[in-house]
Amino acid sequence: MENARNALTPAPLVEVKRGPITESRHHGHVVAVDGDGRIVAQLGAPEIVTYLRSSAKPLQAVPLVSTGAADRFNFTPQEIAVACGSHSGEPLHEETVAAMLAKTGLGAGALKCGVHEPFGKEAALELRRRDEKPRVLQNNCSGKHTGMLALALHLGGAPETYDQPDNPAQLAIAKTVAQFSGVPFEEIAVGVDGCGVPVFGVPLRAMALMYARLVAPPDGFDPQTRDASARIVAAMRAHPELVGGTRERLDTELMRAAGGVISKVGAEGVYTVGVQPSARWPRGLGLALKIEDGEDRRARPTVVIESLRQLGVLDDAALERLARYARFVVRNHRGDEVGEVRASFELKQ
Numbered sequence: 013m014e015n016a017r018n019a020l021t022p023a024p025l026v027e028v029k030r031g032p033i034t035e036s037r038h039h040g041h042v043v044a045v046d047g048d049g050r051i052v053a054q055l056g057a058p059e060i061v062t063y064l065r066s067s068a069k070p071l072q073a074v075p076l077v078s079t080g081a082a083d084r085f086n087f088t089p090q091e092i093a094v095a096c097g098s099h100s101g102e103p104l105h106e107e108t109v110a111a112m113l114a115k116t117g118l119g120a121g122a123l124k125c126g127v128h129e130p131f132g133k134e135a136a137l138e139l140r141r142r143d144e145k146p147r148v149l150q151n152n153c154s155g156k157h158t159g160m161l162a163l164a165l166h167l168g169g170a171p172e173t174y175d176q177p178d179n180p181a182q183l184a185i186a187k188t189v190a191q192f193s194g195v196p197f198e199e200i201a202v203g204v205d206g207c208g209v210p211v212f213g214v215p216l217r218a219m220a221l222m223y224a225r226l227v228a229p230p231d232g233f234d235p236q237t238r239d240a241s242a243r244i245v246a247a248m249r250a251h252p253e254l255v256g257g258t259r260e261r262l263d264t265e266l267m268r269a270a271g272g273v274i275s276k277v278g279a280e281g282v283y284t285v286g287v288q289p290s291a292r293w294p295r296g297l298g299l300a301l302k303i304e305d306g307e308d309r310r311a312r313p314t315v316v317i318e319s320l321r322q323l324g325v326l327d328d329a330a331l332e333r334l335a336r337y338a339r340f341v342v343r344n345h346r347g348d349e350v351g352e353v354r355a356s357f358e359l360k361q
Contacts, residue, residue, distance in 0.1 A: 022304040023056040023357060026311045030342060030351035038311035040281065040303040042319055042359060045220040047228045047295030049194065053323060053359040058217040062302050063203060064189075067278030068212060069156050070096040070244050071192055071222055075184040076159045077240035081166035085115040087159075089243075093251035094155035096244060098277060100257030101130025101150030108254060109149050112158045116165060120148050124175045125157040125207040132257050153207035155254075160185075160209065175209045177202065182210055191237070192225045193218035206279060216300050223286035224298030227274065245288070248274045262313050262337055269333040270326055275316075280306040283316050287325055299323070310353045313337035318355035 022039035029035065041056030051058060064071075073095045076082050082092060091112045099105040113119060130136045130150045139146060148154060160174050160181050167180035174181050190197040193214045201213030214222075227245055229238040248255050249267060255276070256264035266275045272288035281303030289296045299319060303311045317338040320326045326334065342351035 020057040020060050025055070025303070025315050025355065025357045026353060027356040028310075028342065028351065028353050035351070037356075038303055038305060038307055038315075040301060040311070040315065041216050042299070042301040042315065042357075043217050043220050044297060044299045044319070044323055044359075045217060045224055046293060046297055047224045047230070047289075049221050049224075051217065052297070053319075053361045055357055055359050056302075058220075059215045060302065061201060061213050061215050062282065063201075063205075063211050063213045063278075063280070064219060064284075065205065065211060065278035065280060065282050066098045066153070067219065067276045067282050067284040067300075068189065069098065070226060070248065070274070070276055071188055072156060072185045073159055073244055074188045074192075074226075074237065074240050075181075076163045077243050078234075078236040079163065079166055079184065081163045082159075082243075084166055085112070085162050087112060087115070087162070089247040090251050090254055091155075092159075092244060092247040093254040095159035096248055096276070097155055097255035098131070098152040098263070099155060099254060100132030100261060101135045101146070101152065102132045102258060103135070104258065105155070105254065106147070106149040109154045109158055112155070112162070116158070116162050118161060118171065122161055122171060123148050123151075123154060123157045124209075125151045125153045127151060131261075133260070151207065157207065157209070177210050186210065186212070188237075189214070189222070191233070192222040194221060216302055219282075219284055219300035220298035222298065223274070223284050223300070224296045227272075227286035227288045227298075228296030245274055245286070262316065265334060265337070266316070266320075269330040270320070273320075273325065277308075277312075279308070281308050281312050283312055285316070285320065285325075287323075292324060297323070297325070310340050314339065314353060314355050315357075318357070319359065322359050322361070 026038040043058035164174035164181035169180035205211035252267035287297035340353040
C-alpha cells in the first residue's frame with residue numbers, strides 16, 4: 013500500500029516566493045508522449061487517474077464531425093472551433109453559438125449547460141452595468157452542448173436527453189474517448205461535469221496520448237475519424253479566439269504564439285496540448301498536466317509554459333509573447349513588488 017501511494021506522489025512544480033522565503037508550493041504531475049504512446053518526458057505520476065474536464069471538448073467534437081452531423085447542419089470551421097472551446101461569453105461567442113442553434117432548428121432553451129457569469133471580464137462587467145443576468149449562450153460550454161444536440165439529432169437520439177450517458181450522442185463520445193486514449197470503454201471512470209454532461213477519468217498519460225493522436229491520428233484509425241481530427245485541429249488553429257476568448261485566455265494566446273500547436277484548458281488544474289508532427293516530433297506530441305490542488309490561475313499557466321519551453325516547442329519569439337503567463341509578480345497592497353511565482357522543476361526527458 014505504501015509503495016502504491018509513493019508511486020502517485022506529485023512533484024513540486026511552482027514556488028511562490030516572498031523575499032528570501034518560499035512561502036507556498038504547488039505540486040502536480042506532467043507527462044508528454046509521442047504519437048506511438050512512448051513517454052518522452054515526465055514528472056510526478058503519469059499513471060494518476062483524473063478527469064479530463066473541458067480538455068475533453070476537442071475529442072467530444074470528433075463524432076460531431078466524423079458521423080457527418082457537422083456537415084448535415086452546415087457547421088462552419090468557426091462553429092466547430094466554438095464547439096471545442098471554453099469560450100469567454102463575449103458577443104462573438106454568443107453569436108456563433110446562436111447561429112449553430114438556428115441551423116439545428118432548436119432554441120437556447122434546449123441547452124442544458126446551465127448559466128454562469130461570462131469568463132470574459134468585459135462581458136461580465138457589461139452585464140453588471142446593465143443589471144442583467146447571465147445568458148445560457150454565455151456559458152463557456154454552450155458551443156459544446158450545441159454540438160452534442162446536433163449529434164443527438166443526427167444519430168436519432170432524443171434531443172431532450174442529449175446530456176444523458178445512454179443517449180447515442182454520449183455513447184459515441186465515450187467510444188471516441190476510449191479510441192483515442194487507449195483505455196477500454198468499460199474501464200473509463202465516468203462522472204458528471206460542471207455543465208451536466210458525462211466527464212471522463214483516465215490516466216494522465218492517456219490524456220497526453222489523446223492529444224498526440226488528435227494532431228496525428230494513427231494509420232489504423234478509420235478515414236472518417238482521421239479526417240474529423242484534421243478538421244478540428246485546423247478549426248482550432250484558425251480560430252483560437254473561439255476556443256478561448258479575444259484576450260487574456262491562455263489557450264488562445266498559446267495557439268496564436270506557437271505554430272502547429274493546439275491547446276485546451278480543463279478545470280481543476282488540468283491542461284492538454286497537442287503538437288503537430290515536426291522534424292523533432294515526426295509522430296506528433298501530446299502534453300498533459302494536472303496541478304494537484306486544482307489551482308488554475310498562477311500555477312497552471314506557469315507549468316504549461318515551462319513544460320513547453322523544456323520540450324523545445326516554444327521558440328524565443330513565442331516565449332516573449334507568452335512571458336506574462338510564465339511568471340507572476342507578487343505585490344503588496346501598495347503595489348510594491350515583493351516576490352514572484354515561478355516554475356521550479358526539470359522534466360525527466
